[in-house]
Amino acid sequence: MVPLHYYLVLSAILFACGVTGFLIKRNIITIFMSIELMLNAVNLSFVAFAARWHVLSGQVFVFFVMVVAAAETAVGLAIIIAVYRTRETLNVDQANLLKL
Amino acid sequence: MMPNFHLWLIPLLPLAGAVVNGLLGRNFSKRLVAFFGLFFLAASLGLVWWVAFRFWSLPQAAIPHTEVLAPWIVAGNFSAHFAFYLDQLSLVMMLVVTNVGFLIHVYSVGYMWEEGGFYRYFSYLNLFMFFMLTLVLANNYLLMFIGWEGVGLASYLLIGFFFVRDSAASAGKKAFIVNRIGDFGFLIALFLLIQHFGTLDFDKVFPAIAGQPVETAGAGLLTAIGLLLLTGACGKSAQIPLYVWLPDAMEGPTPVSSLIHAATMVTAGVYMVARSNVIFDHAPDALMAVAIVGVITALFAAIIGMAQNDIKKVLAYSTVSQLGYMFLACGVGAFSAGIFHLMTHAFFKGLLFLAAGSVIHALGGEQDMRHMGGLRKEIPWTFWTMTAATVAIAGIPFFSGFFSKDEILWKSLSSPYGSRAYWAIGVFTALLTSFYMFRLWFMTFFGEYRGSGSHGYEHAGHAHPTLASAKDVLAEIVVPAEFVSIVMSNMIERSGMVVSFEERGARTFLQASVPAANMAHYEEWLREHTNARGTWSERAPEEEGKAEVLVRPLAMQHERPGHIHESPRVMLVPMVILAILAVIGGYIGVPEALGGHNRFDHFLAPVFRTAAGALPAGTPGAGEAAAEGTAASRSETIATGVSIIMAFLGLFFAWLLYYRKRDLPDRIAAGLGWLYNTVRDKFYVDEIYQAVIVTPLVKGSALVLWRGVEVAGIDATADDSAATARSLSDKFRHMQSGNVRSYAAWVAVGAAAAIAYMIWMGVR
Numbered sequence: 095m096v097p098l099h100y101y102l103v104l105s106a107i108l109f110a111c112g113v114t115g116f117l118i119k120r121n122i123i124t125i126f127m128s129i130e131l132m133l134n135a136v137n138l139s140f141v142a143f144a145a146r147w148h149v150l151s152g153q154v155f156v157f158f159v160m161v162v163a164a165a166e167t168a169v170g171l172a173i174i175i176a177v178y179r180t181r182e183t184l185n186v187d188q189a190n191l192l193k194l
Numbered sequence: 195m196m197p198n199f200h201l202w203l204i205p206l207l208p209l210a211g212a213v214v215n216g217l218l219g220r221n222f223s224k225r226l227v228a229f230f231g232l233f234f235l236a237a238s239l240g241l242v243w244w245v246a247f248r249f250w251s252l253p254q255a256a257i258p259h260t261e262v263l264a265p266w267i268v269a270g271n272f273s274a275h276f277a278f279y280l281d282q283l284s285l286v287m288m289l290v291v292t293n294v295g296f297l298i299h300v301y302s303v304g305y306m307w308e309e310g311g312f313y314r315y316f317s318y319l320n321l322f323m324f325f326m327l328t329l330v331l332a333n334n335y336l337l338m339f340i341g342w343e344g345v346g347l348a349s350y351l352l353i354g355f356f357f358v359r360d361s362a363a364s365a366g367k368k369a370f371i372v373n374r375i376g377d378f379g380f381l382i383a384l385f386l387l388i389q390h391f392g393t394l395d396f397d398k399v400f401p402a403i404a405g406q407p408v409e410t411a412g413a414g415l416l417t418a419i420g421l422l423l424l425t426g427a428c429g430k431s432a433q434i435p436l437y438v439w440l441p442d443a444m445e446g447p448t449p450v451s452s453l454i455h456a457a458t459m460v461t462a463g464v465y466m467v468a469r470s471n472v473i474f475d476h477a478p479d480a481l482m483a484v485a486i487v488g489v490i491t492a493l494f495a496a497i498i499g500m501a502q503n504d505i506k507k508v509l510a511y512s513t514v515s516q517l518g519y520m521f522l523a524c525g526v527g528a529f530s531a532g533i534f535h536l537m538t539h540a541f542f543k544g545l546l547f548l549a550a551g552s553v554i555h556a557l558g559g560e561q562d563m564r565h566m567g568g569l570r571k572e573i574p575w576t577f578w579t580m581t582a583a584t585v586a587i588a589g590i591p592f593f594s595g596f597f598s599k600d601e602i603l604w605k606s607l608s609s610p611y612g613s614r615a616y617w618a619i620g621v622f623t624a625l626l627t628s629f630y631m632f633r634l635w636f637m638t639f640f641g642e643y644r645g646s647g648s649h650g651y652e653h654a655g656h657a658h659p660t661l662a663s664a665k666d667v668l669a670e671i672v673v674p675a676e677f678v679s680i681v682m683s684n685m686i687e688r689s690g691m692v693v694s695f696e697e698r699g700a701r702t703f704l705q706a707s708v709p710a711a712n713m714a715h716y717e718e719w720l721r722e723h724t725n726a727r728g729t730w731s732e733r734a735p736e737e738e739g740k741a742e743v744l745v746r747p748l749a750m751q752h753e754r755p756g757h758i759h760e761s762p763r764v765m766l767v768p769m770v771i772l773a774i775l776a777v778i779g780g781y782i783g784v785p786e787a788l789g790g791h792n793r794f795d796h797f798l799a800p801v802f803r804t805a806a807g808a809l810p811a812g813t814p815g816a817g818e819a820a821a822e823g824t825a826a827s828r829s830e831t832i833a834t835g836v837s838i839i840m841a842f843l844g845l846f847f848a849w850l851l852y853y854r855k856r857d858l859p860d861r862i863a864a865g866l867g868w869l870y871n872t873v874r875d876k877f878y879v880d881e882i883y884q885a886v887i888v889t890p891l892v893k894g895s896a897l898v899l900w901r902g903v904e905v906a907g908i909d910a911t912a913d914d915s916a917a918t919a920r921s922l923s924d925k926f927r928h929m930q931s932g933n934v935r936s937y938a939a940w941v942a943v944g945a946a947a948a949i950a951y952m953i954w955m956g957v958r
Contacts, residue, residue: 117939190932 101142219313231316279333322348376429420480431463448551485525492518528605594780628844
């Protein structure tokens with residue numbers, strides 16, 4: 095049986111990848127994918143803990159996360175399309191109207 | 195079943211008058227303003243008389259009668275209500291206040307008719323009546339304090355009624371501020387009463403105090419309360435050391451001086467001391483302080499009054515002096531004698547001011563007695579009413595002031611609290627009183643007329659005959675050259691004057707004449723803007739120094755010497771009524787030694803008898819006559835004889851100096867030298883107060899409170915914290931780059947920090 099900390103380390107690596115991608119990438123689509131990556135990293139640790147402690151609620155939580163992620167994808171992609179239509183770019187650095 | 199007197203209506207009716215005139219009066223005609231001003235007070239007056247007649251049928255047990263209108267303050271065990279208290283003392287005060295007040299209201303209609311702000315005047319006057327009646331009728335000290343402060347407010351408003359005059363505005367402020375000092379003592383006394391007795395209701399606090407031992411051995415709580423109440427009374431009733439505001443209060447219109455600063459408001463202190471007789475009877479030291487303050491004030495003010503030349507100033511110092519007599523009476527435990535003198539004083543001093551107002555009115559604003567004289571024939575009604583009041587105050591036998599003053603002097607000698615010193619000073623003051631009053635009388639009404647039409651010019655220091663003789667010139671305007679434009683914009687345009695200028699040094703004379711077509715405008719302007727003195731002054735807005743724009747309508751000046759006119763009937767009728775009261779008012783309390791029954795004393799006795807139980811035997815008050823032997827009766831006769839001699843001696847000296855040998859006063863004044871100057875300049879009390887109290891306060895405030903605390907402390911703290919917030923936020927502002935990824939980075943850093951913290955805590 096694979097020990098728990100293997101999963102956790104993998105989850106942490108995935109999460110760090112997600113954060114890094116989120117921060118350094120300029121393309122909105124890529125940033126979006128990074129978010130998904132972070133969510134799935136969390137899902138992995140949920141499942142790992144559920145299996146380790148034989149508690150189902152961890153797995154149930156994963157389903158919730160997936161549902162939320164799906165909803166977020168739907169909304170997010172719609173926003174991305176709207177941004178692209180108005181600004182004709184997917185570069186986040188150019189969407190800086192909030193700047194002082 | 196207790197009768198319901200609807201006492202609350204008595205003060206509230208004048209308030210209604212004040213509100214109606216104050217809010218709507220601007221658009222009323224003068225007739226309507228006068229109607230409302232008089233109507234509401236007359237209603238109140240009628241109610242007072244109705245209450246007075248019903249009062250006789252009340253059983254003794256029902257007095258004092260209390261009516262609660264509404265709850266006011268209820269906090270824990272303490273409560274104070276809008277409640278009114280009717281007993282013999284408040285009934286007497288109420289009768290004096292409403293009757294004299296109504297007569298002076300009537301008089302004011304005539305006196306103020308030509309002045310601007312007619313409605314404002316009547317609104318203030320009715321407001322005063324409201325507060326004064328509240329003060330008199332209150333059933334607890336707190337409500338009394340409301341009235342107390344309220345009359346102070348009305349007094350302030352009315353002293354400063356001619357507020358364009360700088361001196362009037364500052365006199366109002368002075369009165370208010372000096373009274374504040376006294377009120378502070380009054381308030382502390384109230385706090386002490388609450389702390390130790392838990393109530394301010396008269397019908398609860400007095401029985402509680404009556405149960406306390408008399409503080410003969412040493413000063414204690416009741417002495418402290420008594421002395422603090424005395425401080426308050428000194429402020430309101432103009433006693434040493436707080437009397438300085440009253441002479442300045444003469445800046446107000448003369449009927450105001452009569453009503454507020456002679457007949458009613460200034461006697462509030464006496465009323466308060468008499469009302470608190472239980473406290474003072476239990477604190478002999480405080481009582482002695484009252485007597486000493488009273489007797490010294492009586493003497494001191496009478497001395498100053500002898501050397502004044504302004505007719506109203508003489509009466510003002512006379513008022514201070516007579517109030518001193520009332521304090522003396524209270525201070526020797528003869529409260530009913532004090533209230534008796536309060537009442538007769540309200541009659542004759544109110545009348546003296548009204549008559550003086552009539553003189554001033556007749557002379558077109560002249561107040562200096564050196565410019566009067568020989569008016570006996572010109573204004574006979576004023577002369578005879580003034581004569582009645584003068585003999586009354588001077589203590590000539592069988593006029594009201596004689597009875598009340600004699601009662602006080604006798605009590606100051608015979609009362610267990612009395613002493614020969616009080617009596618001696620009191621009798622000497624009676625001599626001075628008689629002297630300065632007859633001096634005023636001779637100077638005003640006898641000899642030859644000393645005024646002149648050119649009087650106004652003398653004051654300004656310019657003789658300017660060409661202007662005065664020019665036919666079409668109606669007004670002379672003396673104005674510093676730089677303010678000419680202001681005068682023009684303010685008045686000349688409105689009256690359509692034709693103006694020519696003449697420069698004389700730093701000042702410019704404007705010669706203004708009015709085309710016949712604009713005459714009506716000009717007269718209207720005169721009516722609106724000039725006061726009783728026939729002058730108008732206005733401070734220029736951007737003025738820095740003392741420059742005053744003075745406008746003297748020449749039309750009125752020309753009128754002056756030839757047209758000394760008797761006042762209209764609306765002014766004379768109240769004077770005649772008051773004259774009758776001043777003559778016969780004393781007969782309700784003729785002392786026993788003079789063959790009377792002193793009914794006034796017996797009537798008030800129940801109010802002051804509660805205190806009597808605590809006193810040693812021989813208490814002034816009820817049943818005293820029977821106990822006194824023939825020896826006392828004889829010495830009372832002698833004392834009366836002495837005060838009669840003093841009254842006539844004063845008359846004789848005044849006759850000698852101001853009628854017979856008129857050059858004598860100046861020679862005596864020159865002979866006395868600095869002594870006379872000191873008296874004439876009021877012992878420099880104002881200057882001393884200025885140097886000892888006001889200047890250090892102003893300097894200290896400027897240096898410590900303003901530059902130290904305000905600027906360096908409070909302002910600096912506020913400014914610095916604002917600057918710090920600004921510079922910090924300037925730094926943090928750069929976080930808001932608008933760049934989504936940098937926001938995300940901050941979120942990530944924050945999350946990382948939170949996690950790191952949690953891990954660290956978990957490890958520990």
